[in-house]
Amino acid sequence: xxxxxxWLRPRRAGPLDYAxxxxxxxxxxxxxxxxxxxxxxxxxxxxxASRRTIRWEGFTLDWYAYMAGDDALIGAFANxxxxxxxxxxxxxxxxxxxxxxxxxxxxxxxGVFDGMVTLPIVVPEICMGVAMLVFFGQIMPWPRDLxxxxxxxAITIAHITFSFPFVAVVVRARLASFNREVEEAARDLGxxxxxxxxxxxxxxxxxxxxxxxxxxxxxxxxxxxxxxxxAGPNTVTFPVKIYSMVRFSVTPEVNAASTVLMAITVxxxxxxxxxxxxxxxKR
Amino acid sequence: xxxxNNRMTGSSRATFAAVLAAPALWLIAFFxxxxxxxxxxxxxxxxxxxxxxxxxxxxxxxxxxDPVYLMIFAKSLxxxxxxxxxxxxxxxxxxxxxxxxxxxxxxxxLLAVMLPFWTNLLVRTYALMAVMRSEGWVNxxxxxxxxxxxxxxxxxxxxxxxxxxxxxxxxxxxxxxxLDRLDRSxxxxxxxxxxxxxxxxxQIVVPVVWPGILSAVLLCFIPALGSYLTPDLLGGTDSxxxxxxxxRQFKRANDWPFGAALxxxxxxxxxxxxxxxxxxxxxxxxxxxxxxxx
Numbered sequence: 074x075x076x077x078x079x080w081l082r083p084r085r086a087g088p089l090d091y092a093x094x095x096x097x098x099x100x101x102x103x104x105x106x107x108x109x110x111x112x113x114x115x116x117x118x119x120x121x122a123s124r125r126t127i128r129w130e131g132f133t134l135d136w137y138a139y140m141a142g143d144d145a146l147i148g149a150f151a152n153x154x155x156x157x158x159x160x161x162x163x164x165x166x167x168x169x170x171x172x173x174x175x176x177x178x179x180x181x182x183x184g185v186f187d188g189m190v191t192l193p194i195v196v197p198e199i200c201m202g203v204a205m206l207v208f209f210g211q212i213m214p215w216p217r218d219l220x221x222x223x224x225x226x227a228i229t230i231a232h233i234t235f236s237f238p239f240v241a242v243v244v245r246a247r248l249a250s251f252n253r254e255v256e257e258a259a260r261d262l263g264x265x266x267x268x269x270x271x272x273x274x275x276x277x278x279x280x281x282x283x284x285x286x287x288x289x290x291x292x293x294x295x296x297x298x299x300x301x302x303x304a305g306p307n308t309v310t311f312p313v314k315i316y317s318m319v320r321f322s323v324t325p326e327v328n329a330a331s332t333v334l335m336a337i338t339v340x341x342x343x344x345x346x347x348x349x350x351x352x353x354x355k356r
Numbered sequence: 357x358x359x360x361n362n363r364m365t366g367s368s369r370a371t372f373a374a375v376l377a378a379p380a381l382w383l384i385a386f387f388x389x390x391x392x393x394x395x396x397x398x399x400x401x402x403x404x405x406x407x408x409x410x411x412x413x414x415x416x417x418x419x420x421x422d423p424v425y426l427m428i429f430a431k432s433l434x435x436x437x438x439x440x441x442x443x444x445x446x447x448x449x450x451x452x453x454x455x456x457x458x459x460x461x462x463x464x465x466l467l468a469v470m471l472p473f474w475t476n477l478l479v480r481t482y483a484l485m486a487v488m489r490s491e492g493w494v495n496x497x498x499x500x501x502x503x504x505x506x507x508x509x510x511x512x513x514x515x516x517x518x519x520x521x522x523x524x525x526x527x528x529x530x531x532x533x534x535l536d537r538l539d540r541s542x543x544x545x546x547x548x549x550x551x552x553x554x555x556x557x558x559q560i561v562v563p564v565v566w567p568g569i570l571s572a573v574l575l576c577f578i579p580a581l582g583s584y585l586t587p588d589l590l591g592g593t594d595s596x597x598x599x600x601x602x603x604r605q606f607k608r609a610n611d612w613p614f615g616a617a618l619x620x621x622x623x624x625x626x627x628x629x630x631x632x633x634x635x636x637x638x639x640x641x642x643x644x645x646x647x648x649x650x
Contacts, residue, residue, distance in 0.1 A: 091456040100449045101465070107446075108472050108524065111483035114493060118486070171379035178372050186376070189383050197582030197626055199599040200394070200619040203606045207397065207616075208390035234386045237379070266371055295476045298584050302606070312478050319482050319589065328486075331479040342474045346467065 112335070119328035136329040146330060149314035155222050156310065157293040160232035164289040165282055167233065168240025173274075175241075176248045193238045202302035205231045209303055217305065224308050231303045232293045239292060240285035247281030280348065287345040291338055398616035408612050416617035425601070425618070432597040435512075435587075436580040439519040443527040443576050444569070446520070451531035452557075455538070466532070473525035481589050484518050485509060488590070510592035518590040519580050527576040534568025535561075567640035574633045578626055598622050 091097055119137075123130040140146055171190050175183065193201065205227075209215050215227040251274065259269040275282075297312040304313050311334060318327045398417070400410040419425065454465045472480060487493050488508040495506060508514055542564060546556040562569070584599035591597075598618060605615025 091452050097449055097453050101453050104446060104450050104524075105468055107521070108468070110493070111487045111521070112472065112475065112480070114487060115479070115483040167379045167382055170375050174372070174376040174379065178376070180372070180376070186380060186383075189388065190379070193383075193387055195578075195626065195630060196391075197579075197599070197619075197622055199582055199584050199602050200391075200623050203602060203615060203619055204390035204394045206606055207393055207612065208386070212389065212393060230386055234382070237382075241379075266368070291474055295474075297476075297478050312476060315478055315482070316585075319478070319485070327482065331476070331482055334476050335479050338474050338476060339471055342471060346470070 115328055116332050116335070119325055119332045121325055121328075124325065136325040137333075140326055140329045140333075143326070145309070146311075146314055146326075149309045149311045150333075152222075152225060152308065153294055153311035156225050156229050156232055157290050159222075159225075159229050160236055160293040161286050161289040163229075163233045164237035164240050165286050168237040168285055168289075169244050169278065169282065171237065171241040172244035172248055176245060190238050190241050193235050194242070198235075198298040201231075201235060202299045205234075205299060206302040217307075224305075227305075228300055228303045228308060228310065231299050232296060235296070235299060236289040236292045239288050243285040243288060244278060244281045247278055251277050283348055284345050287341050287348075291341055294334070294337065394616045395620060397613050398620050400613040400616075402611055402613060405610060416614045417621075419614055420617055420621050428596060428598060428601055429621070431595075432581055435516060435519060435595075435597060436577050436583075438516050439523055439580045440527070440573050440577045442516070442520045443524050444573060447524055447528040447531055447572075451528050451535050454528075454532050455535040469525045469528050473529075477522060477585055480522060481518060481586055484521055485589060488514055488517070509590065510595075512591070512595045514590040515587045515595045515597075518586040519583060522583075522586055523576050523580050526579060527572045530568065530572035530575050534565045534572065538565055567637055570636050571633055574629055578629050581625065581629075582622060 117129075120132050120134070121129055122133040122135070171186075175187055175190070209227045209231075215224075217224075219226070256269050256273045259273045260266070264272065295312065296310075297316060300310050300313055301316070304310060309317075311330070315327060315330050315334070318324070318330070396410050397408050399412050399414070400408045401413060401415070403409050420429075450465075450469075454462055457465060489495075494508065498506065538561065542560055543556055546560045547553070551559070581597075582599055583597060584603060587595055587597045588600055588603075599622070602615050602618045602622070605611045605618065609615075
C-alpha cells in the first residue's frame with residue numbers, strides 16, 4: 074500500500090517516466106475507477122440494510138445470513154466446489170501428461186495432437202456448450218437420478234475438457250526450462266524411468282503444477298456458459314444459480330452471493346501470484 | 357510412431373503410450389466426438405423434438421445467409437470491433453504507464469487488471485447492471501448535474517460498455533508484454549532528435565510494436581465476438597449477438613441443425629481470425645529477420 078502512495082506523489086519526471094505524467098496518471102485513475110467502481114458498489118450493497126438496493130440504509134450482515142439459510146444456493150455452492158475439485162485433479166494429471174507427450178516425443182500425428190490440445194482454448198464457449206448439450210443429450214446420456222456427487226459427472230467431464238488444455242500450456246512453458254541432462258544422469262545412476270520422473274522431473278514442475286491447478290480450479294468455479302448447457306434441473310452450480318437469481322430478481326442476496334464468489338477468486342489469484350513471485354525470486 | 361530423434365526402446369515405447377493415451381483418448385471422446393456430432397448435425401434436418409436426420413443438406417448454411425441472420429452476424433462483428441477499438445484506446449495508455457512504472461507500481465497495476473480478469477464474468481456483468489440501472493449510480497451522478505435519468509440498460513450502448521468492461525484486461529495484458537520488450541533507446545533517440553512525445557509514440561513506438569498490437573487486438577476481438585452472457589443480460593431485444601441466436605436454436609426454438617450451422621460459422625470466423633494473426637506474426641518475424649540480415 075505504501076508503494077501505491079509514493080506512486081501517487083508527484084515527482085520530477087524523467088524523459089521516459091510516462092508513469093509520472095499527470096495526463097497519463099489521470100487516465101490510469103479513470104481506468105481503475107471504471108474497473109472497480111461497479112465491483113466496489115456490488116460489495117458495498119451486499120451489506121445494505123435496505124431490501125431495495127438503491128439507497129444506503131445502514132450496515133447489516135442479514136443477507137449473508139439469509140444466503141446461508143438458502144438451501145438451494147448452498148447446494149449449488151457445494152456442487153460448484155465438488156466439480157471444481159474433481160476437475161482440477163483430473164486436469165492437472167491430463168494436462169501434465171499432454172505437455173510431457175508433446176515436449177518429449179516426436180511421433181506420427183504430433184501436430185494433430187498439438188492442435189487438438191489447443192483447440193478447446195480457442196473454440197468459442199457457446200460452440201463447446203452446445204456440443205456438450207447434444208453429446209450428453211444424445212450420444213452419451215448421463216443418468217438423471219444418480220446419487221450425489223455422481224450426478225455431477227456430465228458437468229465435471231465438460232469442465233475437465235476445457236480446463237486441462239490450459240494446464241498443458243502452463244506445464245509446457247515450465248518444461249522448456251528443464252535440463253534433460255539431469256534426468257539422463259539420474260537414469261545413468263540406475264534410477265528407473267518412473268523413479269527419474271518422480272524424483273527429478275516432478276520437483277522441477279511443481280510451480281507449474283500449482284499454478285495450473287489454481288487456474289483449473291478458477292476456470293471451473295467461474296464457468297457459466299458451458300455449465301449452463303450441461304446442467305440439469307437438479308445439478309445447478311453456483312454461477313448458474315446466481316444467473317437465475319439475476320434473471321428473475323435483483324436482491325441484496327445476489328450481491329452477497331456474488332461477493333462470496335468474488336472473494337474466493339481474489340484469494341486464489343493472490344495465492345497464485347504470490348507463488349509465481351517466489352518462484353521468480355528463486356530463479 | 358515413426359521417425360524421432362532417439363530410437364525408442366521397448367520400455368520407453370510403453371512409457372510413451374502410457375503418457376499419450378489418457379489425454380488423447382479424453383480429447384477424442386469428449387471434444388472431437390461432440391464437435392463432430394454438431395458438425396454432422398449442421399448438414400441435417402430436424403425430425404422430432406430432439407431427433408435429427410443427417411441428410412447432407414446445405415439448407416442450414418443457406419439459411420445463415422438469410423438477411424435476418426446476416427444482420428446478426430454483421431451486428432456481432434460491429435459490436436466486437438467497436439469493443440476492441442475502445443479497449444485499445446483505453447488500454448494503450450494504461451499499458452504504457454505500466455511499462456515505464458517503477459517495479460512496485462508495475463506489479464500493483466498488473467494486479468489491478470488481473471483481479472477483474474479472474475473475477476467471475478457473471479459477477480462483473482451483474483455489477484455493471486446494478487450501476488447502469490435507471491436508479492443506479494451513473495444516473496445519480498448525472499442527476500446531480502441536472503441530466504437524465506437515462507434508460508441505459510437493455511440498449512446497444514450497454515452491450516458495448518459491458519463488452520469493454522469485460523475485455524479490457526484481454527488487451528492490456530498482451531499490450532504490456534509487447535511494450536515491455538520494446539528497445540527503449542529508440543524512444544530516447546527520437547526524443548533527443550527533437551520529436552515530441554506524441555510524435556514519438558505514433559511514429560516510433562506504434563510501428564515497432566505493431567505486430568504485438570495486432571495480436572492484442574485479436575485476443576480481445578475473438579472472445580468478444582462469441583460473447584453470450586453480456587448481450588444476454590445487458591442488451592435489449594435488438595442487441596442480440598450470434599451466441600444468443602445459437603442458444604435459442606438449441607433451447608427454445610429446438611432447431612439443432614440450424615444452431616449447429618450457426619455455431620460452425622462462428623467457429624470458422626474465430627479460426628480465420630487466429631490464422632490471420634499467425635500469418636501476420638510470421639510476416640513480422642520475417643521482416644525483422646530481413647532487417648537483421650541487411
